Amino acid sequence: MYKIGIDVGGMSIKAGIVKDGQIISKMSKETNCERGVEGLSQDIADLVEDILSQNNIDIKSVSNIGIGIPGVVTNEGAVTCVNLGLKNSLIVPILEEKFKGTKVSIGNDANVAALAEFSYGSMRGYESGVMITLGTGIGGGIIINGKLITGANGIGAEIGHMMLSTNYFDCNCGNNGCFETFCSATAIIKYAQKLAEEGKTTKIIEYAEGNLNNITAKMVFDAYREDDSVAIEVVDRFKKYLAMGLANIVNFIDPQVISIGGGVSNASDIMLNGLNDKVKKHLPFKEGNIGDIVIAEFKNDAGILGASAL
Amino acid sequence: MYKIGIDVGGMSIKAGIVKDGQIISKMSKETNCERGVEGLSQDIADLVEDILSQNNIDIKSVSNIGIGIPGVVTNEGAVTCVNLGLKNSLIVPILEEKFKGTKVSIGNDANVAALAEFSYGSMRGYESGVMITLGTGIGGGIIINGKLITGANGIGAEIGHMMLSTNYFDCNCGNNGCFETFCSATAIIKYAQKLAEEGKTTKIIEYAEGNLNNITAKMVFDAYREDDSVAIEVVDRFKKYLAMGLANIVNFIDPQVISIGGGVSNASDIMLNGLNDKVKKHLPFKEGNIGDIVIAEFKNDAGILGASAL
The missing domain is CATH 3.30.420.40 (ATPase, nucleotide binding domain)
Structure with a gap:
């Protein structure tokens, strides 16, 4: 069939x-x-x-x-x-x-x-897992005991709108501090634009051919690889809040695996480097184990x- | 048996x-x-x-x-x-x-x-529910499809340590912005002490016989009932962050019911008044239904x- x-x-x-x-x-x-x-x-x-x-x-x-x-x-x-x-x-x-x-x-x-x-990719073989997709926003999906958790009213797994901290701008949803305002591709771009607008010198502006509206998350990660100080600031901030967001996921349901997808996950080497330890730092019990953090397998x-x- | x-x-x-x-x-x-x-x-x-x-x-x-x-x-x-x-x-x-x-x-x-x-109390008859206990700290328990969710490593349902916003003091766990630093009895007392120390006049000091170390959450709620302006400020802050914390729970797993227990829940009339609408305000989809918010049945x-x- x-x-x-x-x-x-x-x-x-x-x-x-x-x-x-x-x-x-x-x-x-x-x-x-x-x-x-x-x-x-x-x-x-x-x-x-x-x-x-x-x-x-x-x-x-x-x-x-x-x-x-x-x-x-x-x-x-x-x-x-x-x-x-x-x-x-x-x-x-x-x-x-x-x-x-x-x-x-x-x-x-x-x-x-x-x-x-x-069913078929990076979380195959696990019994519980959370997927987050770092793209324009942040999407989420939660599986517990092999079953998709969509909630009593179908509004669950809106992990992108989990409030996490306070941010310098509000989310489209009307709240302040949503996970996606820190860790989506959009958030990365916005913070790079902010620093560039403040007059900081960065290769990112060069990559964007002088037009801040052209900045992409990829340009930020590319500049990070060139030790660009603004890119380092943007990526460090992104990783700080990513670790906090993942810690909240662990605090909540402690899944066997968290899979990260979306465009931002293309820079998986930069993203995963040291991430596990950063997540543990944000847990109340810092000595225990946490589930695996992996990169999603499927794109389109x-x-x-x-x-x-x- | x-x-x-x-x-x-x-x-x-x-x-x-x-x-x-x-x-x-x-x-x-x-x-x-x-x-x-x-x-x-x-x-x-x-x-x-x-x-x-x-x-x-x-x-x-x-x-x-x-x-x-x-x-x-x-x-x-x-x-x-x-x-x-x-x-x-x-x-x-x-x-x-x-x-x-x-x-x-x-x-x-x-x-x-x-x-x-x-099994026996306020969440009986539901299939999924989250309990939070507002006491010295905030404890949590999550049930999905009739089963307790403790996580892959037993560190799940630590809802009190969900980071939610930024706070004026750090949590005992070393992080900033944990739910319990806003909404536990301890958090309520601490904020009332802070306002009193800043020199604001309040009946709470009277109830505490002039010793700020004697302040209890009950005194704050009692003063709130007397329209005490400091108590109102403390309770409003507590309810603001409680709504945000509950919204994060709904965003995550959208349970059929959330049950609130612990000493703070003794002031359930004050706590529940308008809470449902405040929670909805903090969701991305503000028009849908959310689960019931109830008060826990069992104490000791x-x-x-x-x-x-x-």
Whole structure:
């Protein structure tokens, strides 16, 4: 039997046919954010039909279709996502009506990425794990005793919005001190811009060709490798708060493994160096063991793979 | 069949015989902190034998003995507790040898209190819940899908040491911004002392008979009821950070219920008033539902009841 994973993003909807944890075929189409739940469901259904026909696979050979979506998903599958025009919208029943006999499931995209790592990637073989994705924001997914923890109202694992300390700017969510305002790619860029604006000399400005709006997290890590003092300040700050954020995760549920993904994790050598000890420093019991800290395995395919494993 | 719950504290060891969720008999003896694992195990064994003989109950009628202890308890039952002179100490095998045929279990005291509320008290009937105990420090216990979550290394549910913001003094654990430095009874007292030392007029000083060292959390809440402006400032600060701490719990695992215990929860009317809305304000999605926030049912008996339910 095959599984189908659907990864709904703000720009595109990606579909993949998965067999034995491998994506054997992929297809995508543009996301049309104005079409609401009916339109989105139709687009997903079309994509499923197209990818099946392209691969000469009958829907009867598909055990389940899983969908990952960037929004709040209740345990009943109701999705709220402002960007996609969804409010407590039910996609699953529409697709189950279209593909009778095939199980359809839906989950939050960050949770789904965690499931991909847990089922097939960096967290395979563990029983409990937390995944954090350091990108534009910080996404989170929690697995305990082999089960994805989405919470009583589908609003769990919002680890990016865990308040951690006080910061010099507020989070988009209206609060101050959210984890993602310290450790997302956006936070790294913002702090580098701040230091550059204060007039500090740095290679980062050179890499950005003089335009601070061009700064990327990669440029900061590249400059760090060149012993650039501003880059060192930015990265040290990032690592300080990353250790605090991970310590809070350990304090909470002490998982067997924490997997770090997202663009920032490309600089894994810099990020992981000394991180374990820094995390322990922020625990009440500093002598015990903590779980493994690893780098996520999947990049763009996490959504499809995880959704197929829902 | 009967269960026996043992509550090991720094001052006394309490034992109780539990039947159908009720304590039918209690007994206690002084804790002798210098006797190490062998001595402590012997003291527990003596207490078990005494309470059974006093009640004419045979050990064969006891299905299990559970022990709650203030320390780190690994999944293998190894206990580390500086105050009791224990370091990776195994109490369970010693007691199982003494009481052959009776199952013996051990757990952290805050986790055990959560289990008491979950099995018999304020969280009964829920599937997932978090308990926080606002006392000298803040203890925590997490239950997901009916199971106590103690973590991979027994260091989970240390919710009191979740870093939350920046504070004007450091936590005993060496970090800054731990939840318990904002919301424990100690934190409330400390902030009232600080404002009084700054020369602000307040009824709290009167209640404390002019000695700031006499201030209790109860005095602060009593003065709050009298519209005392310093008490209002202290309580408002406490509630602000309590809402942030609870929001972090919701952000993490979105439990069906959060139960608040400990001495501070005696002022439940003041504490709960408006709390739900304040918590929602600190979530990224402010329109959804959150779990119930309730007050713990058991006071001193939580340890015995919870241990018996291990």
